[in-house]
Amino acid sequence: MSSLQTVENGGVCSAAGFRAAGVAAAIKYEGREDVALIVADEPCAAAAVFTTNKVAAAPVLYDREIVKGGRVQAILANSGCANACTGEAGLRDAELSALATAGELGISPRHVLVASTGVIGRRLPMDRLLAGMKKAAAALGADDAHGLAAEKAVMTTDTRPKQACVRTVVGGKTVTVGGMSKGSGMIEPNMATMLGFVTTDAAISVPMLRRALKLALARSFNRLVVDGDESTNDSLFLLASGKAGNAPVTRAGKDFDAFLEALDAVCVSLARQMAQDGEGATKFVTVTVKGAKTAADAERAARAVAKSPLAKTSWFGRDPNWGRVLAAVGYSGAAVTDMKTEVRYGDAWAFRFGEVADAEQLARLGEVLKEDAFTVTVDLHLGHHEATVYTCDFSLDYVHINADYTT
Numbered sequence: 001m002s003s004l005q006t007v008e009n010g011g012v013c014s015a016a017g018f019r020a021a022g023v024a025a026a027i028k029y030e031g032r033e034d035v036a037l038i039v040a041d042e043p044c045a046a047a048a049v050f051t052t053n054k055v056a057a058a059p060v061l062y063d064r065e066i067v068k069g070g071r072v073q074a075i076l077a078n079s080g081c082a083n084a085c086t087g088e089a090g091l092r093d094a095e096l097s098a099l100a101t102a103g104e105l106g107i108s109p110r111h112v113l114v115a116s117t118g119v120i121g122r123r124l125p126m127d128r129l130l131a132g133m134k135k136a137a138a139a140l141g142a143d144d145a146h147g148l149a150a151e152k153a154v155m156t157t158d159t160r161p162k163q164a165c166v167r168t169v170v171g172g173k174t175v176t177v178g179g180m181s182k183g184s185g186m187i188e189p190n191m192a193t194m195l196g197f198v199t200t201d202a203a204i205s206v207p208m209l210r211r212a213l214k215l216a217l218a219r220s221f222n223r224l225v226v227d228g229d230e231s232t233n234d235s236l237f238l239l240a241s242g243k244a245g246n247a248p249v250t251r252a253g254k255d256f257d258a259f260l261e262a263l264d265a266v267c268v269s270l271a272r273q274m275a276q277d278g279e280g281a282t283k284f285v286t287v288t289v290k291g292a293k294t295a296a297d298a299e300r301a302a303r304a305v306a307k308s309p310l311a312k313t314s315w316f317g318r319d320p321n322w323g324r325v326l327a328a329v330g331y332s333g334a335a336v337t338d339m340k341t342e343v344r345y346g347d348a349w350a351f352r353f354g355e356v357a358d359a360e361q362l363a364r365l366g367e368v369l370k371e372d373a374f375t376v377t378v379d380l381h382l383g384h385h386e387a388t389v390y391t392c393d394f395s396l397d398y399v400h401i402n403a404d405y406t407t
Contacts, residue, residue, distance in 0.1 A: 002168075002261060003168050003169045003258070004166050004167070004168050004261060004262060004265055005166060005167045005168070006165070006166055007165035007166060007167055007176065007178065009144045009148075009163070009165075010144065010147075010163065010164070010165025010166075010176075010178045011144065011147030011148060011150075011151060011163035011164075011165060011178050011179065011180050012038055012147045012150060012151075012163075012178055012179060012180050012197055012198070012199045013141070013142050013143060013144060013146055013147035013178070013199075014144070014147070014165045014176050014178035014199075015176040015177065015178050015199045015200050015201040015241060015243070015244075016176070016201040016241060016243035016244065017040055017041045017042075017044070017201055017241030017242075017243040018038065018039070018040055018041075018142065018199045018239070018241060019038075019039050019041075019140040019141055019142045019146065020036065020037065020038045020039070020140065020141070020142075020146045020147050020149070020150040021036070021037050021136040021137070021139040021140045021141065021146055021149060021150060022035070022036045022037075022136070022146075022148075022149030022150040022151065022152050022153030022154075023035050023132055023135045023136045023139055023149075023153065024132070025078075025128045025129060025131060025132025025135065026125075026128055027078050027079065027080035027081055027118070027124075027125060027128055027129060027132070028079070028080025028081060028118060028119070029080065032152075033149060033152045033153035034078055034079045034080050034132070034153055035076070035077070035078050035129065035132030035133060035135070035136050035153055036075075036076075036077040036078070036136065036149075036150040036151075036153035036154050037074065037075070037076055037077075037101070037133065037136035037137060037140065037150070038074065038075045038077075038150060038197055038199070038239075039073065039074045039105060039137075039140055040072070040073045040074070040199075040239055040241055041241065041243075042073065042241075043071040043072065043073045043107075043108070043111050044071065044072065044073065044239050044240055044241045044242065045070060045071065045204060045205065045206045045209050045239070045240040045242070046067055046070060046071060046072035046113075046206070046209070046237070046238065046239050046240075047067070047070075047206065047209045047210040047212075047213045047237075047238045048063060048067045048113070048213075048235060048236060048237045048238065049213060049214070049217055049235075049236050050063065050064060050234060050235050050236075051231055051232060051233065051234035051235070053231065053232050053234070055084070055085065055232050056084075056232055056233075057082055057083055057084035057085075057090075057116060057120075057232040057233040058083045058084065058086055058090035058091045058093065058094040058116075059083055059094050059113075059114045059115050059116045059233065059235070060232070060233060060234075060235060061091060061094075062091065062094040062095060062098065062113075062114060063113045063114065063115070063235065066098075066110060066111075066112070066113055067113065069110060069111075070206035071110075071111055071206075072111050072112070072113055072237075072239055073105075073107050073108070073111040073112065074101055074102070074105055074107060074111065074112045074113070075112070075113045075114070075115060075197065075237060075239075076097055076098070076101045076112065076113070076114050076115070076133055076136075077114070077115040077116070077117075077150075077153070077154050077195060077197075078115075078116050078117075078118075078124070078129055078132070078153075078154075079116075079117050079118055079153060079154050079155060079156050079182070080117075080118040080119070080156070081116060081118040081119060081122050081123075081124050081125070082116050082117055082118045082119060082120045082121075082122070082232060082233050083116040083122075083123070083124050084116075084120040084121065084232040084233055085120050085121045085232070086121070086122070086123055086124075089123060090123065090124075093123065093124045093126055094114050094116075096126065097114045097124070097126075097129060097130070097133070098112040098113070098114050099112075100130050100133060101114075101133055101137075104133060104134055104137045105137060113237065115154075115195050115233070115235050115237075116233060117154060117156055117182060117195055117231075117233050118156055120232060147163065147178070147180065148161060148163065150180065150197075151163055151180040151182070154180075154182040154195050155182050156182065158182050158183070158277055159277055160277055161180070162180060162181045162182065162183075162270055162273040162274060162277065163178070163179065163180045163270075164178070164179055164180075164265070164266045164269035164270050164273070165177065165178035165179070165266065166178075166262050166265045166266055167262075168258050168259070168261065168262040169258060170202055170244070170246045170249065170255050170258045170259050171246035171247045171249070171255050172246070173244045173245050173246035174244065175200065175201060175202040175244045175246060175258075175259065175262065176200060176201050176244070177198065177199075177200040177202070177259075177262040177263055177265075177266050178198070178199055178200070178266065179196060179197060179198035179199065179266045179267070179270055180196070180197050180270070181194060181195065181196040181197070181270040181271075181273070181274060182194065182195050183195065183274045194221065194224075194231070194234050194236075194274060195233070195234070195235055195236075196221065196235070196236035196237065196267075196270060197236075197237050198236070198237065198238045198239070198263070198266060198267070199238075199239050199240075199241070200238070200239070200240045200241070200244075200259075200262075200263070201240070201241045201242065201243040201244040202240050202242070202244050202246060202249065202259050203240070203242035203244060203245070203246050203247070203248040203249065204240050204242075204248060204249040204250075204256075204259060205248060205249065205250045208249050208250060208251070208252075208256060209238060209240055212238075212256070212259060212260050212263050213236070213238045213263070215260060215264075216260065216263045216264050216267045217236060217267065219264055219267070219268065220264065220267035220268045220270070220271040221236060221267060221270070221271050221274075223271065223387075223388060223389050223390055224271045224274055224275055224389070224390050224391070225275075225303060225306040225307050225389055225390070225391045238263075271390055272284070272390055274390075275390040275391055275392050276373075276392065281392035281393060281395065282316060282372070282392075282393055282395050283315050283316065283369075283371075283372055283373065283374070283392060283393040284372065284373040284390070284392055285306070285312075285315060285373070285374060285375070285376060285390075285391050285392060285393065286373075286374075286375040286376070286388060286389075286390055286391075287302045287305045287306045287375075287376050287378075287388065287389045287390075287391060288302065288375060288376070288377045288378070288386065288387070288388045289301040289302040289305070289329070289334075289377075289378045289379075289380065289386065289387050289388075290377070290378075290379050290380070290385075290386040291379040291380040291381045291382055291383060291384070291385075291386075292334060292335070292380050292382060292383050292385040292386065292387070293334075293335045293380070293382045293383040293385065294335075294383065294385055295385045295387065296334075297333075297334035297335055297380075297382075297383075297385065298334070298385040298386050298387035299387040299389075300332040300333050300334045301328075301329045301332045301334040301336070301378060301380070301387075302378075302387045302388065302389040303332070303389055304328040304329060304331065304332035304334075305325050305328045305329060305332075305376060305378065305389075306389040306390075306391035307328075307391075308324060308325075308327075308328040309394060310324040310327075310328075311324040311325050311328055311376075312391070312392070312393050312394040313393070313394045315369060315393040315394075316393035316394055316395045318366060318369040318370055319369070320345065320350060320362055320365035320366055320368075320369060322343045322345070322350035322351050322357075322365070323351075325343055325350075325376060325378065326338065326341065326343055326351060326378075329341070329378055329380075334380070335380070335382055336380055336382070337382075338351075338354060339353060339354045340353065340380065340381040340382060341353070341378065341379065341380055341381065342377075342378070342379040342381070343376070343377070343378055344375075344376070344377040344378075344379075345365050345368045345369065345374060345375075345376055346365075346368035346371070346374045346375060347364075347368075348361055348364035348365045348367075348368055349361060350362075350365055
């Protein structure tokens with residue numbers, strides 16, 4: 001039986017051993033938080049995953065080397081400037097940011113990670129960033145308000161903060177897992193412009209922490225599609241302070257499973273919140289493909305539907321154009337035959353076994369599309385494999401937001 005408990009308003013400061021701050025430094029905008037700092041009381045176990053985009057930003061290149069050591073004590077993050085496609089100068093800026101943060105906090109620079117999000121191709125305004133870092137270091141706190149301030153500081157086109165936190169029992173001790181993320185556009189993780197920060201007070205070895213993050217990622221952020229673009233800066237960090245006092249988790253078993261369940265819950269919640277806050281989104285859509293011949297087929301088909309501009313615009317327009325869903329499945333590369341396939345919106349069927357919905361069912365489809373959240377289900381009836389992807393609609397606001405982003 002699960003021992004999971006949701007922690008209302010919890011985030012990166014909920015687990016023991018962590019402080020955070022978010023401050024305004026005018027990186028791009030005046031009068032809004034844009035520099036975040038998350039600090040552990042001491043070096044702790046760390047794991048991270050990064051974008052698979054071959055054009056990776058300077059912070060990603062820098063962090064990949066640091067995280068190999070498996071110990072981290074601080075993460076400095078900024079919004080408003082991605083520090084991507086900035087060459088050797090950008091790499092120096094990332095390193096200098098880490099060195100300056102380490103100096104301010106009195107810790108090893110080998111224990112500092114950096115993260116950036118914003119416009120690609122622009123150098124970091126280092127004077128403002130470092131001034132913001134010092135301001136954040138002086139403002140660190142361990143309550144929910146400080147965690148929320150840090151979350152607000154990494155937001156770009158996001159319209160609302162995204163936080164999640166749960167508690168569970170590991171080895172007889174109460175363990176907390178809390179996190180925050182940003183991202184509402186340019187999202188198709190493997191990962192995408194998304195930054196995610198998760199903290200826990202569980203005692204767990206670095207190898208098992210890495211394993212847990214990989215498993216949780218596959219079931220959460222990598223099931224998320226907003227617009228099909230993949231960012232240069234995607235990063236997901238997981239820090240474990242060990243302050244819960246449980247016997248260290250060093251191998252697979254019930255303690256690892258309990259921790260993984262909690263991590264899954266936080267990551268899935270954050271991923272769903274990101275889809276709900278997709279740029280200009282008016283609807284949260286869960287796409288499920290089942291009855292696929294292989295697991296790969298199920299995922300291909302689900303992603304094709306979730307990425308289809310034609311399907312996504314039809315959802316925005318409340319148009320029960322199920323043909324766009326079936327067409328996306330058809331070009332996905334998955335094995336499919338329309339005479340064996342069913343398409344449903346919510347509990348209303350649109351197409352099944354070559355038969356099109358009648359007027360009554362089409363009316364029901366229209367009602368489903370008026371809802372703020374619904375599920376599109378495609379059953380291929382060719383096997384037993386299933387995949388789910390979280391996405392949203394495409395609205396007129398998506399075009400406006402991205403047409404004007406750099407200006």
